[in-house]
Amino acid sequence: MSTGRGVRVSEGLRAETAARLLRAVALVQHESRQPSLVAAVVRDGGMVWSAVRGTEAGNCEPSLDTQYRIGSITKTITALTLLQCRDEGLVDLDTTVGSVLGEVPFAGASLRQLLSHAAGLPAEPEGPWWERCDGGDFEELSDRLRDQQPVLPAGRQQHYSNLGYALVGEAVGRVRSQPYQEVARQRVLEPLGMVRTTYHPQVPHAQGYSVHPWSGRLVPEPHTDTGAMGPAGQWWSTAADLCRYAAFWLDPDPCVLAPETVAEMRIPVAGQPDDGLEAGYGLGLSLAARPGRTVFGHGGSMPGFLASMVMDPQQRTAAVALSNGTAGETLGLGYTLLDLVAEYEPKLPQPWRPEPELAAAEDLLGQWFWGNTPYTLEVADGHLVLDTGRPGRGTRLVPDGEDRWRGLDQYFTGETLRVHRASDGSIRHLNLATYTLTRTPYGT
Numbered sequence: 001m002s003t004g005r006g007v008r009v010s011e012g013l014r015a016e017t018a019a020r021l022l023r024a025v026a027l028v029q030h031e032s033r034q035p036s037l038v039a040a041v042v043r044d045g046g047m048v049w050s051a052v053r054g055t056e057a058g059n060c061e062p063s064l065d066t067q068y069r070i071g072s073i074t075k076t077i078t079a080l081t082l083l084q085c086r087d088e089g090l091v092d093l094d095t096t097v098g099s100v101l102g103e104v105p106f107a108g109a110s111l112r113q114l115l116s117h118a119a120g121l122p123a124e125p126e127g128p129w130w131e132r133c134d135g136g137d138f139e140e141l142s143d144r145l146r147d148q149q150p151v152l153p154a155g156r157q158q159h160y161s162n163l164g165y166a167l168v169g170e171a172v173g174r175v176r177s178q179p180y181q182e183v184a185r186q187r188v189l190e191p192l193g194m195v196r197t198t199y200h201p202q203v204p205h206a207q208g209y210s211v212h213p214w215s216g217r218l219v220p221e222p223h224t225d226t227g228a229m230g231p232a233g234q235w236w237s238t239a240a241d242l243c244r245y246a247a248f249w250l251d252p253d254p255c256v257l258a259p260e261t262v263a264e265m266r267i268p269v270a271g272q273p274d275d276g277l278e279a280g281y282g283l284g285l286s287l288a289a290r291p292g293r294t295v296f297g298h299g300g301s302m303p304g305f306l307a308s309m310v311m312d313p314q315q316r317t318a319a320v321a322l323s324n325g326t327a328g329e330t331l332g333l334g335y336t337l338l339d340l341v342a343e344y345e346p347k348l349p350q351p352w353r354p355e356p357e358l359a360a361a362e363d364l365l366g367q368w369f370w371g372n373t374p375y376t377l378e379v380a381d382g383h384l385v386l387d388t389g390r391p392g393r394g395t396r397l398v399p400d401g402e403d404r405w406r407g408l409d410q411y412f413t414g415e416t417l418r419v420h421r422a423s424d425g426s427i428r429h430l431n432l433a434t435y436t437l438t439r440t441p442y443g444t
Contacts, residue, residue, distance in 0.1 A: 011048065012048050012049060013041070013043075013048050013049050013341070013345055014344075014345060016344065017049075017340070017341065017344045017345045018049055020340050020344060021039075021041065021049055021051065021337055021340055021341070022051050024333065024336050024337060024340060025037060025039045025051045025053055025321070025333065025337075026053050028321075028323075028328065028329045028330060028332075028333050028336075029053035029054050029323070030053075031329070032325070032327070032328030032329040032330070033211045033216070033325060033328065034053075034054055034306075034323040034324070034325040034328050034330060035054055035056035035057065035206075035209050035211070035218060035323070035324050035325055036052070036054035036055060036056055036057045036062035036206060036323060036324055037052070037053045037054055037062075037321065037322070037323040037330065037333075038050070038051075038052050038062055038063065038064060038066065038068070038238075038239040038321070038322050038323070039051050039239070039319070039321040039322075039333060039337065040064065040239045040240075040242075040243050040319070040320050041317065041318070041319050041337055041341060042243045042246050042247050042250075042317065042318040042319075042320075043315075043316060043317045043318075043341070043347075045247045045250070045251055047240075047243050050064055050239065052064075054323075056209070056218060056324075057206040057207065057324060058205075058206055058207025058324075059203075059204075059207070060203065060204035060205065060206065061204075062206060062324075063204075064238060064239045064240040065196060065204065065238050065240055066204050066205065066206055066238060066239075067196060067198070067201055067202060067204065067205035067206065067236045067237060067238055068205070068206050068236065068237070068238070068239075068305050068307065068322035068323070068324060069201075069208060069223070069233075069235075069236050069300075069302045069304070069305035069307070070233075070235050070236065070237045070242070070300045070305070070307040070309075070322070071233045071299070071300025071301045071302040071305060071306070071307050072162075072232065072233050072298055072299060072300040072301070073235070073237070073242070073298045073299070073300040073307050073309050074165075074230075074231065074232060074233045074234055074235045074300065075165050075231075075232060075233070075284055075298060076284050076285060076297075076298050076309075077184050077188055077189075077235060078168055078169050078172065078180070078184070078231040078232075078284065079168070079265065079283055079284020080188055080256075080257055080284065081169075081180070081183050081184050081187060081188060082111065082115065082168055082171065082172050082284075083257060083261050083264075083265065083283065083284075084187055084256075084257060085172060085175050085176070086261075087257070087258060087261055090175050090176075091111065091171070091175050092111075093110065093111045093112040093115070093283075094110050094111070094112055095110065095111060096108050096109060096110055096111075097109050097110070097111060097114060097167050097168075097171055100171040100174055100175060101167070101170060101171060101174060104142050104145075104167070105142055105145035105146060105148065106119065106121055106150070106163075106164075106167065108154070109121065109154060109164070109167070110154075111168065111171065112269070112283070113154055113155060113164075114161075114164040114165070114167055114168050115164075115168060115269075115283045115284050116158065116269035116270045116281050116282065116283055116284075117158045117159055117160050117161050117164060117270060117281055118154065118155055118156075118157065118158055118159075118269060118270035118281075119150070119154050119155075119161065119164055120151060120152035120153055120154045120155075120156065120159060121150060121151070121159070121161040121163050121164045122148055122149075122150070122151050122161065122163055123151075123159070123160055123161050123162060123163065124162055124163060125141060125144050125145055125148070125163050125166075125229070126144060126145070126147070126148055127144050130162070131224065131226065131233065131302055131303055132221075132222055132224060132303050133224060134224050134225050134226070134227065135224070135225065135226045135227025135228055135229050135230070136227050136228065137227060137228055138166075138170045138228040140227075140228070141166060141227070141228040141229065145163070157270060157271065157272055157273065158270035158271050158272050158280070158281050159272075162229065162232040162233065163229075163232075165231050165232040166228050166229045166230075166231055166232055168231060169228075169230065169231020169232070170228065170231070172231075180230070180231055181199045181230065181234075184235075185199075187256070188256060191253070191256050192244055192245060192248055192253070192256060193244055194237070194241040194244055194245060195241075196237065196238045196240065196241045197235060197236065197237040197238070197241045197245075198235070198236050198237075199230065199235060199236075200225065200236070201223055201236050202236070206305075206322075207220055207221075207223075207304070207324065208220070208221040208222075208223065208302070208303060208304015208305045208324050208325075208326070209221060209304050209324055209325060209326070210303070210304065210325070210326040210327070211326075211327075220304070221303040221304030221305075221326060222303060222304075223304075224303075233300065233302055237322075238322075239320055239321075239322055242307075242309050242322070243318070243320060245309070246297075246309055246318035246319075246320060247318065249262065249296075249297070249311045249318070250311050250313060250316055250317075264282075264283065265282050265283040265285050266282050266285055266287065266296050267282055267283075268280035268281070268282060268287055269281060269282055269283060277289060282296070284298075285297065286298050286299065288310075288335065290312070290338070290339060290342070291339075291342075293312060293314040293315070293342070294314075295310050295311060295312045295313075295335070295338060296310070296311055296313075297309045297310035297311050297318075297334065299331040299334075300331075301326075301331065303326055304324055304325070304326055305322070305323070305324055305325075305326075306321075306322075306323050306325060306326075306327075306328055306330035306331055307320075307321065307322050307323075307330065307331075308320065308321040308322075308330055308331050308332070308333055308334035308335075309334060310334035310335055310338055312338045312341075312342065314342075314347075315338070315341065315342050315346060315347050316347060317338060317341050317342070317347075318338075319333070319334040319335075319337035319338050319341075320334065321333040321334050321337070355379040355380070355381075355382065356379075356382055358379055358384055360399055361377070361379065361384045363427060364377050364384065364419065364427070364430070365378060365379065366378075366439075367439070368430065368437040368438065368439060369437065369438055369439070369440060369441045369442070369443075370388075370435050370436070370437055371441065371442055372441045372442065373388075373389075374389070375387065375388050375389070375437060376389075381396075383396040383397065383398065383408070384396070384397040384398075384405060385397070386407075386412070386417075386432070392410050392411055393410065393411045393412075394410055394411075394412075395407040395408060395409055395410050395411065395412035395413065395415075396408040396409055397417055400416060403418065403419035403420075403421065404416055404417070404418055404419070405417040405419075407432075412432060412433065415432060415433045416432075416433075417430055417431070417432040418430065418432075427439075429443065
């Protein structure tokens with residue numbers, strides 16, 4: 001089943017779950033006074049639920065196909081285009097932005113630091129509020145930045161910087177010898193079928209509003225062309241297109257970006273002291289801890305608009321929300337929708353099936369000892385798995401040559417397990433990093 005613009009619709013959620021989701025959307029729209037709000041949930045690659053609340057979208061009816069400004073969700077598109085360049089060998093993330101752009105302000109910041117908001121750059125360029133004013137080209141922006149200085153030492157912590165993503169977008173354009181927006185359109189949006197995601201608004205699109213604090217009347221907000229700051233927050237999109245985009249992040253298309261690279265983008269790179277372990281930032285993606293799992297995505301805001309797109313890989317679920325109010329609770333709505341689905345309609349585990357034979361692993365299976373501490377090597381989900389009995393200390397292993405295995409995750413990521421054999425071919429012991437494993441305690 002599909003909608004008029006090709007959004008795949010999967011079997012829906014149960015009625016009681018849908019009712020809870022609708023109530024969450026209705027509360028945000030009502031209590032934070034959003035003129036209109038569109039939300040949707042994706043599971044296993046298809047939309048399973050959507051809702052529209054409020055009717056004030058300007059000259060159109062709010063719907064899944066109505067454009068809203070997505071603000072900083074733009075940064076995920078910008079980051080994706082830079083990672084494509086890296087994967088093609090066109091640029092190294094640890095090189096400085098100055099090596100790509102020449103003598104520009106903050107030229108010493110690395111591309112990796114800019115992607116993760118860890119370069120210590122100011123949050124915004126000095127001068128008029130960039131989100132509410134039409135912007136000039138990159139040369140004009142550079143001139144505005146000449147007297148600005150970093151606000152923190154590079155690499156110390158996350159300090160969110162819209163300015164940093166202007167530099168990233170310009171770097172992408174220089175590497176590709178094309179305007180950034182054309183790179184994004186040709187290499188991300190078109191391959192993903194996001195035909196209603198555009199750099200400038202196209203009808204039908206919502207009008208952005210702020211709500212007067214006392215009269216409750218609507219005040220139109222400007223729809224600016226932010227110029228060189230565009231890679232930080234310029235794009236417009238629809239709930240339907242963001243569902244396609246969210247589905248990509250949960251099940252990456254290698255023609256757009258390798259699944260391994262998407263996984264790399266989700267690794268925490270920088271954080272803030274006040275966030276503790278509750279939130280962090282990867283390479284263009286916000287990360288957040290939820291009960292028993294980690295979700296990722298991004299929020300966005302521009303004058304007159306709020307947006308949220310959050311993915312839950314454990315539940316293979318995503319939520320998107322778009323509204324046309326300057327202030328409100330839409331940014332947190334995606335997390336609320338994901339939590340409700342996870343609580344009331346969690347994914348069922350896959351049926352257990354017999355494991356495949358791993359011929360090279362047969363004589364490794366069973367109990368081993370590190371000193372007197374018992375470990376186990378077993379086959380699970382098609383991998384050789386080391387179970388140490390300690391959270392975070394096990395790992396999946398893959399063959400890496402004769403009698404060699406490489407750790408895939410947790411403490412032993414990238415480490416090599418070596419099998420040491422006697423002259424008759426029997427195993428004497430295993431070495432994993434500096435751990436020596438024997439079949440009996442201390443090899444006795």
